Amino acid sequence: MPNSITNSKFLSSEAGVDLLARSHFLNQGTSTTTARRDELHTRGLLPCAVETMGLQKKRALVQLRSKSSNLEKYMFLAWLRNTNVKLFYRIVIDELEEITPLIYTPTVGTACLEYSHIAPFLAPPGVPDGLFLSLSDLPSLTQIIRDYRPFPFDESLTPQITVITDGSRILGLGDLGVNGMGIPVGKLQLYTAAAGIDPRRTLPITLDIGTNNEKNLNDELYLGSKKKRAGDDEFYPFVDAVIKSLHDVYPNLLIQFEDFSSEHAFDLLEKYRDNTFCFNDDIQGTGAVILSGFMNAVRLVENDILPTEHRLLFFGAGSAGVGVAKQLLDFFIREHDMEEEIAKKRVWLVDSKGLVTTDRGDKLAKHKVYFARNDNAGQQYKSLMDVINYVKPTALIGLSSQGGVFSADIIERMAELNKRPIIFPLSNPSVNAECTFEQAMIHSNNRVIFASGTGFPRYTEPQTGKVHVPGQGNNMYIFPGLGLGAILARPPIITDRQIFAASSALARSLTDEERAQELLYPSITRIRAVSAEIAAAVIVEAVREGFARDPEALKLCRGHLNELKNLKGPRWHSLVKYVQGHMWDPSINDLIDESYYFGSRI
Ligand SMILES: O=C([O-])CC(=O)C(=O)O
């Protein structure tokens, strides 16, 4: 590709300095060759060593590992991302197991709590973390959205995906206001690392609608608007206006709703799911990932209990709890042909007032009504133990954000009731998990089938030395692949069937070795391969439904849907290859190179 830098409309003689200093997408630091430094007029800005990315990575890892707290590591990695994108993603992809907990759950939770104190130190001037939109921006939303662009900007690299929050329910930490920006940023980093979405084509957004968090309101350093949250009369029109402006500027943008308070999360999903290219990660993404882990758990116990006889108890009835419960219904309905009304009876919800029933005497939040029981013969069960004794669940799923509530006696009771109790403490971050893996192992005599939202360490049986690997049922297994598949197929909406396809593909992605280890999810180190399979399954489903609009996706799948439905065979493999060919990688795909901007493309 020609590199006619001097002919470029962007570059003046000083522009090389700009390039190195201002574009974190282009800057490659010490791996810039001497010749290139000359071309860019940046020779004196660096010491003379010209290094490989491997060496740069080594240095960065030494620095990273020398930091004593995870928050410092988070800040170091944010700085790296905001100065040298390529090196950052090389490290994230190569060291996924070490880095994910630092840029995502659980450390991102700490970073969000501290966001207003650390934000100015995460990036050099001019490099934004994400796009902030506040109520007072309403008249100029479209212009503000247009103005948020990577430097240098290339018209052909418009954003493909946004993750958008209003900070009102960040993980299990509650209302953090604009401090929630860490979440869209963290999620989109995983879109790049786990599914190969080009980082320039991601758009993190935080809506500032005020905050009800007293700590923020009283913190002089809080960076958001220091007002109570606006009411629904302002909230809904504002979200409408944002979505409209986003689609005016970027018509094909996929919208991922994230960490909105429960009521709003459900209402927004209801409002947009049938007319807008969007999904809700906490409701649908978490639901899909748990469904997938549940399918594999069911296989592990199928000699003891028929798949259709499982009894699922949900502790926590917020957006994630009800979202997961609804998604798990798909297991009974789609895999086992059960009527919805019958499938629904396999689910019991518990909230802060006890078992959710129709005759409890309180006004149930809208999203809880669907699962409210009416077969309790007037009895109300208040404590979790009472509910467990009444329901006799085969699976206990926690989405309550109450750390430690699955106490020793709860786990022991589950282990009395079941040969292999299924216990999923899913609240995030780890301090909010209903129990740890170690506790679940000890109190179930090592019989538990376990998945948590935030990863826990492996557990070694003290007597035998046998090592057990916990499942991590985090939505990071689903959303990157689901988003990638949707971007490549271009359906106008994300349907339940596409999400179910993502979920089954994840469940089926385990290798024989992983199955032999009784894992519920594939190893995180294989996430890129797994995301490619999930994306391919989503494409197949979108074509099957008649929703896919991308000509290439249609060409690859149309007429072969029968063959593709088992996710095997030569056509399936070529579809997965096609997906992989569209995944950005910091090394093999050299898009982040000035030739991309200054070469033949302009
Ligand atoms: O971010 C995570 O780890 C999972 C998630 O969506 C949440 O807890 O809200």
Ligand SMILES: [Mg+2]
């Ligand atoms: Mg979330």
